Amino acid sequence: MALKDFVAMQERCSNCSFCKWIPFDKIKSNRFSENCPAGVWANWNTYFARGRFQMGLALVNGEFDYNSERADIARSCLDCGACDVSCKVCRYNLEPLAHNRELKHDAVEHGNVLAVQKKMLDSYAKEHTLLAGKKKEDRAKWAEKIAWAKDAEVFFFPGCKYSYDRKLAAKAKDIAEILLSAGVKLGYLGKDDACCGGRAYQMGFFDEFAKGADANIKAFKKHGVKTIVTPCSDCYHALKRLYAERGLDVEVLHVVEYLDRLIQDGTIKFTRTVNRTVTYHDPCHLGRQGEPYEAWNGTEKKILNQIHTWEPRRPRYNGRLGIYEEPRNIIKAIPGVRLVEMERIKEYAWCCGAGGGMQAVNPELSKWTASERITEANATGADTLVTACPWCESNFAGAVDENGRTINVMDIIDLVKEAL
Ligand code: SF4
Ligand code: SF4
Structure with missing residues (x-):
């Protein structure tokens, strides 16, 4: 698709601004009612999904072209998808997130590529990782001493963060050792393990993503992969949704689902008591964007030349079927742990700030977004913020709330390990 293919959608946006807040019936306080980090940070309509539709339409109509500010707006979307969930409360099948992504793609196609993105993409092409500076030959080093199952059908896909940091x-x-000792016949792709490419897609580099994804799909076939298990929410989304769109037909699980x-x-079985009060952060790409892919091959139609409809009915990704209960089940099963919830949770969760490659693209926005979440976490009275994604964990680490206070940040795996 191209930006011009979104014109009907751009024109259909009613400027209602639902995409700026979590759904009204879910709001518990004014302080934690907003949902779009980019728009709130910039305090500017064009940064919200609504403004992105307007900007996209103006670009298609030739009313203006990219300048550095407009390119910045296009790429400063965290790919969190919160606008998409809120928009679908009032609008059936408007796709703000798909449009945000296409706007980034269009900006890239028009030559708006930052030096830092170029480095990431060069690394992706050469070293098969978007983490610039890392080498392909070092990727599998962490896994060398693990006794992987020989006849595995379940394969561990760690992602770049877990492989290199x-x-x-x-x-x-x-x-890997927890799963192996639980009897899972777990394998690893070894030298065929590579980046999922999800970040490239989230930054608008669709062609580069497609090339990497197809190579991975080929590797999965070669190894006879039936099930993939990953601890990274970004990889999970890429494999479960984006790869499925490209024909990958294997079971994709996040580690929390398997555990x-x-x-x-x-x-x-847990044997130790863990005395912690924890709050759980839903990663965007495991939560609202972790829904299963549904193939759809229909067409858009108009009833009485007015009302848009789709035949057959289109899948409606509104975050409802994301992965929410599994991590909470794990936390609740650990003796001694008390779970207290933040105000914006599950499909209405506030982003950690790392989505859409924002740590590299717009570090100020990325840090501010994390700080907002730490403020919300601290408001619960929890002593520990638990998440299930290395990107969230790294973005929260060292971040402070609006009063300069931090919180202990933990991967759910560490919490499990404390209790075993
Ligand atoms: S909620 Fe949807 S229809 Fe309403 S302004 Fe936002 S993008 Fe447009
Ligand atoms: S995806 Fe997230 S950051 Fe991007 S416009 Fe939507 S709510 Fe804002």
């Missing part, structure tokens, strides 16, 4: 790599090892199964059936 020394601290996180230790965590990847922990997860929840093993805890529920009694295979994993």
